[in-house]
Amino acid sequence: MQSSTKITSDIVSHIAALANIPVTEKESQTLADGFTKVLEVVDTLSTINVSGVDPVGQVTGLENVTREDEIHEERMFTQEEALRNAPRTHNGYFVVDQILDK
Amino acid sequence: MFNTLTVKEAIKKLKAKEISHQELYTDLAKHIASTNEKLNIYLSVDKQVEQKAEKLLDAPLAGIPIAVKDNFLTRELPTTAASNVLIGFMSPYESTVTKKIVAAGAAIIGKTNMDAWAHGSSTETSDFGPTKNPRNPEHLPGGSSGGSAAAVAADVCIGAIGSETAGSVRQPSSWCGVVGLKPTYGRVSRYGVVAMASSTDSPGPIGKTVEDTAILFESMAGRDEKDATTPNKEVPQLSKEIANGVKGIHIGICYTDHPEIGKQQVSQQILEAGKLFEKHGAHVSLVPISEKVEKGKIFTPDFAIGVYTVVQRGEVSSNLARYDGIRYGNDRSFFGAEARRRMMLGTFTLSKGYSEQYYNNAQKVRNLYLQNFQELFEAYDLLISPTTPSYAEKLGASFGSPMYGELEDMLLEPTSISGLPGISVPCFRDEKTNLFLGMNIVASWWQEEKMIQAAHLYEMETPWNTWRNKI
Numbered sequence: 001m002q003s004s005t006k007i008t009s010d011i012v013s014h015i016a017a018l019a020n021i022p023v024t025e026k027e028s029q030t031l032a033d034g035f036t037k038v039l040e041v042v043d044t045l046s047t048i049n050v051s052g053v054d055p056v057g058q059v060t061g062l063e064n065v066t067r068e069d070e071i072h073e074e075r076m077f078t079q080e081e082a083l084r085n086a087p088r089t090h091n092g093y094f095v096v097d098q099i100l101d102k
Numbered sequence: 103m104f105n106t107l108t109v110k111e112a113i114k115k116l117k118a119k120e121i122s123h124q125e126l127y128t129d130l131a132k133h134i135a136s137t138n139e140k141l142n143i144y145l146s147v148d149k150q151v152e153q154k155a156e157k158l159l160d161a162p163l164a165g166i167p168i169a170v171k172d173n174f175l176t177r178e179l180p181t182t183a184a185s186n187v188l189i190g191f192m193s194p195y196e197s198t199v200t201k202k203i204v205a206a207g208a209a210i211i212g213k214t215n216m217d218a219w220a221h222g223s224s225t226e227t228s229d230f231g232p233t234k235n236p237r238n239p240e241h242l243p244g245g246s247s248g249g250s251a252a253a254v255a256a257d258v259c260i261g262a263i264g265s266e267t268a269g270s271v272r273q274p275s276s277w278c279g280v281v282g283l284k285p286t287y288g289r290v291s292r293y294g295v296v297a298m299a300s301s302t303d304s305p306g307p308i309g310k311t312v313e314d315t316a317i318l319f320e321s322m323a324g325r326d327e328k329d330a331t332t333p334n335k336e337v338p339q340l341s342k343e344i345a346n347g348v349k350g351i352h353i354g355i356c357y358t359d360h361p362e363i364g365k366q367q368v369s370q371q372i373l374e375a376g377k378l379f380e381k382h383g384a385h386v387s388l389v390p391i392s393e394k395v396e397k398g399k400i401f402t403p404d405f406a407i408g409v410y411t412v413v414q415r416g417e418v419s420s421n422l423a424r425y426d427g428i429r430y431g432n433d434r435s436f437f438g439a440e441a442r443r444r445m446m447l448g449t450f451t452l453s454k455g456y457s458e459q460y461y462n463n464a465q466k467v468r469n470l471y472l473q474n475f476q477e478l479f480e481a482y483d484l485l486i487s488p489t490t491p492s493y494a495e496k497l498g499a500s501f502g503s504p505m506y507g508e509l510e511d512m513l514l515e516p517t518s519i520s521g522l523p524g525i526s527v528p529c530f531r532d533e534k535t536n537l538f539l540g541m542n543i544v545a546s547w548w549q550e551e552k553m554i555q556a557a558h559l560y561e562m563e564t565p566w567n568t569w570r571n572k573i
Contacts (some may be wrong), residue, residue: 006412011450015449018449019419019445019446019449021434021442021446022434025500031442031443034443035443035446035447035450035504037254037503037507041407041408041505042451042460042464043408044404045405045412045463046459046463047396048405048467049394050463050467050469050470052110053467053469053470054466055466055468056466059287059301059472059519059521060286060288060333060521060547062285062288062330062333063334065331067327067330067374073193074179077195077391078424082429084194085190085191085192086428086430087427088428094429096428097249102315
């Protein structure tokens with residue numbers, strides 16, 4: 001059995017950035033310890049022989065389900081409905097923070 | 103007190119005009135007012151529900167009040183998934199399940215508390231505080247559909263809707279001493295359900311009796327063009343076939359020889375249930391547990407925890423990426439501790455360099471479970487096992503355990519990751535604590551009628567689901 005992956009606070013900071021979740025430095029160590037513990041359980045899976053076994057894609061036999069490429073009007077929102085829950089709007093648009101430098 | 107009626111009784115009495123909607127809803131409103139502060143079951147209640155219900159008398163469900171878990175999108179009530187991220191959110195569209203049950207004559211009385219984003223088995227991850235177990239308020243109701251199970255147990259609704267990913271309908275039903283039905287994956291549409299782990303999410307009914315869950319199932323199930331994982335299969339009319347019994351069918355007893363589970367009282371109850379089914383003409387045998395996949399044996403549930411953890415976290419990390427605080431909801435700093443943990447772990451196990459080791463490997467082990475069940479269901483019609491290892495735990499039990507839910511759901515996870523249907527029925531009540539144990543009855547894919555027949559027979563022949571609240 002391969003040894004468990006040890007998650008460090010640096011790894012936590014990296015994945016927090018990838019997942020866009022704000023994490024303080026203090027939290028990152030506690031999170032790292034928790035993840036290491038969870039991965040110890042997950043790592044028991046590496047003791048199982050899965051050679052020749054395919055990864056599961058579906059469990060009920062349905063594959064490649066398609067539908068006609070047509071508009072369903074009942075699923076369309078009006079502009080008002082689409083914007084109703086937005087925290088910031090302007091002239092019928094969503095307002096987003098600038099992410100690129102000028 | 104008409105709020106103690108079952109779905110079947112309430113429909114009958116309303117249709118026969120023995121009771122009026124006004125009488126039923128007045129009793130309910132009173133009971134909600136006197137219990138909700140203490141038990142924290144409803145996050146929102148529809149004040150106009152009675153007027154809506156009155157118009158539904160001619161529909162099959164006759165305007166009975168149904169509680170709905172707060173992860174089903176509803177246009178007329180807020181949907182929060184018990185998270186601060188969605189405070190104030192009013193969905194611009196309706197989930198297929200709520201649309202269907204209303205079309206069948208259900209009146210949605212309110213939205214129930216749950217683990218935030220359905221992450222957990224306690225309701226303690228709810229940003230709005232835990233629900234308490236109506237059977238014993240010092241204890242947890244289980245989760246994630248804890249509010250819906252508690253609503254049924256506390257008689258603050260006639261029936262309820264929950265959703266299950268690993269054990270989120272059956273585990274709280276077991277802990278609250280009610281009946282929870284988890285349909286085959288794809289039997290009920292996920293459209294408009296706040297997505298958790300899309301490859302296992304399954305909406306399901308919770309009721310006071312097996313028959314109630316059968317009636318509600320019929321109103322929820324069926325092909326939905328808005329959810330590509332729902333096949334075009336005929337929906338079995340479970341309530342019509344409910345009394346068919348178990349004569350001649352093959353039932354396997356599972357997990358009672360597990361080194362830990364076997365020591366628990368619930369295992370004794372499952373063995374007793376086996377004897378009962380045998381008496382009624384079923385062929386009952388023990389399916390031995392095995393550390394590896396072997397013909398005629400059931401693969402240990404121990405590894406399902408690892409599989410589920412990886413698959414669920416992975417799907418959570420992508421499903422919850424949509425909450426950007428731009429189009430709706432608050433920004434990502436509003437996520438609670440459990441959702442943050444799950445998203446980050448999922449991001450890690452799906453990231454470059456780790457996805458083969460974790461995600462793909464877990465999906466391979468998942469296939470072993472799937473193959474194991476395919477083989478077992480060639481020999482058996484039903485598999486029975488404990489729903490949970492033990493009774494409802496005390497409030498606070500989930501804190502500090504990063505895998506709390508997984509341990510509580512370990513006996514349900516193997517079948518959930520395989521998409522199988524199951525039903526939990528009360529199989530014991532402790533007279534001192536008033537807490538319940540549950541039996542899980544699992545059928546092969548799309549064969550819900552078989553498990554309903556066994557569950558109904560068991561319910562009729564045992565005393566466990568006859569106990570009722572004193573009001």
